[in-house]
Amino acid sequence: MLAGYVLTKLNSTEWRRAKVFGNIWQGGAQTVSTSFWGLVYDLLPETGLFASVEIEKIVKSLQRQGLIARDEHGLVQLTAKGASAQAEYVTTHYVPEHLSINQSYDVKFFQELFLLANQTISELAYSNAQFYPYQIDLRAQWQLKNWLKGHSREVLIKQWYLELQTWLATLPNADAQLFTQMLFGHDVTNALFSELPVPTTWDEFDWQVWQLDHLAALMTHSLQSDSLIKSLMTLAQRALLSNSAEQSVTLWQQLQSVNQVAQGRRIKPNTVREHILQAAILQRWSANEIELLIPASEQKVLADLYGDAEITTWDFKAYAGGKDPRYFTYFRLYQLLQLATKRGAIDVRV
């Protein structure tokens, strides 16, 4: 139940942009604003996971039930009733823990590749070429076909089996049991949701999240060594930035000024600034790196103006409304700096 899950992304003290949830869950190209708020709300690890979400419908329904309040700008926060519903949700439903890898590898796409790879290798183990294949996106199918061709039959069967077995042995038995229920292959079908040994309070959405979360865990584990699964993961690697943003950032990192990059690439200076901001957000630049991007004089103005206030409450107009767009970049970077300093955790580059 995605509506219940939305509650876990809200609190009762801070107004949040519900649209950002929809944009991030649906995946696709993100604006700098979406990426920024996605970072603030800790939603970036869930990029593209629930493509069919209809956030407006969900928000209206939660509002009708009195679980959230909505202000005149469309921002939402939990009501007292919503806070209780949230508390109940986290105890009765599955809440993911391992999704951070989804920022650098597309877990949802990997799930499709992994399931078809598993089925094909299983059929291969029985030397059966005529089977009803799991249907995935055609380009992914072709990529997978090439990947399979790059390994010998023996390696595929033995190593795939061993890697899964080794990883599953590290899990609690009940989780290992559940994980193998989602696998199918030669004469083995995957389980229907209704026959899984899961809590009775779970619905199919919980199972969907559980699967993605555990695949993410497998991916994180597989990255630690030169594994077959790790090589399959390369097919699901994300390009964090668009080609254009990548070019701008590379030139700028070669010590060209924003204006020089803009002139050289025949784009607006503000677009270059947006590319740099997007890189800072998605590549998780450290506080030290971000600090270098803001002139010391501006840092002082910003520090005097906002002090220790929560960044979600900052009003840009108070700092530089109507001024040159580069001030907005400083404003955003300063917000990022505060966030990076506060969380510390994002001080780690992916």
Place this chain on the structure above:
Amino acid sequence: MSEFNAQLHAYLKQHYHFDTFRPGQAEVLTALLERHEDVLAVLPTGTGKSLIYELAGRYLGGLTVIVSPLLSLMQDQVARLNAHGIRRTVALNSMQHPRTKFFILQNLAKFDYLFIAPETLMQPGVLETLAQQPVNLLVIDEAHSIAQWGPDFRPNYLELGRAYQAFKQPRLLLLTATAGTKVRADIQSQFTLPKPLTEFVYSVNRPNIHLRTEKVANEQEKHARLLELVQSLPGPGIVYLSSKKQANQIRIDLQQKTDRKVATYHGDIENEQRFAIQQQFMQNQLDVIVATSAFGMGIDKADVRWVIHYHMASDLEGYLQEIGRAGRDQQPAVAILLYTETDDYLVNNLLISGIPEDVTIKHFYRQTPHYAFDPQQLRLLQYYASQGMDAQGVTQLFQRRLLVKRLALQQMVQYVEIAADKRNYLLRVFGETELTGDAAGNWSTQATPLDIEALALPTTVPNQTAATIDWQTRLEKLFNQ
């Protein structure tokens, strides 16, 4: 046996491991491939229509384009061909990412079979790109859709004649399970052909399926009767409904109150769960599927023993398609339609909701700003406007369509109501010769209790799923360790 026939049989043996064709298959293939004729084949459900174009495609070489109406079915059709060893197969439809569509169009030469929806086929650029390939066979699957859906639901069906010309008149094969004289004439009229289509019309009659209708007093009684039937009928079966929500509720109820293993199958099911349902049903690990009629079911299972309609179809064509999933192994099967007096209102409302009202048509032609058009209806109106039709013409067209649809619904209701000669009623509707003696029997109504034993339905032994085995054993089994 002629040399050609011997070659056909050799193909059949080599690729499908069968010794003989099913009725109609060899005749159609001979007309298509030996006599070089274009064919309209009306073959009852379960006669293996897909084998005809698979085999014809192999024989002719080049690209075989199969126009298929149900997007949800396409991937299953591709998978089925894959399972027959035909790997160079692809589906192209609006559900795909534009990047994937582009990729397919760029790589057309690498495919032998292409499944495509009429809407995608007629998109600018798609038809032109396809026309650059050597298309040797154009197949229109579920060809009755041209007449049934074309005018008021999917107008691109009315443009398939243009595709046929763009492909430089390849061999044309139109396949359907149900098409009366009028529908066949409508289909013919869409194509400008060097010579008329050769028609092969096999009876819609499926003698091995016992036809039964049961009129019940109200919804509660219908629900109770469904539970009773699902509990007592042997073998795998399918329950058809018109609403996803109700399908989910009924599944839970059937699961709790009978000892059958039940799953729902509709458009909201996640890909991996859909796969689980298909595979478990095929392997007899799942007894009952509760499905919505709107969602195509890509499951070709020979031993489905019964089909129950909890909501009736909107016409007899659709109904016969759905009950045709039963008894494909030619063994006894049963099709039961449960009905309350108010059911036709429900279907009627569904019919009306698909057709633009007069006021909507007016607003469209007046270009009323901010008018909230239903997207499906808007597409339809845009199509007719692009054909140069004015508001009055479109209004009259839809009124005529509504009449036709209501007539079709009346025939459906009549099928339920009729208490004598039910099987022959179906044949009359499709313009077929009536049967006599025992052949006209094998039907019943609520007037007589259903004698399940007398139906002699073969039993299927359910297989246990591997759900209970430990993960290590399951893994070993998966990889033959």
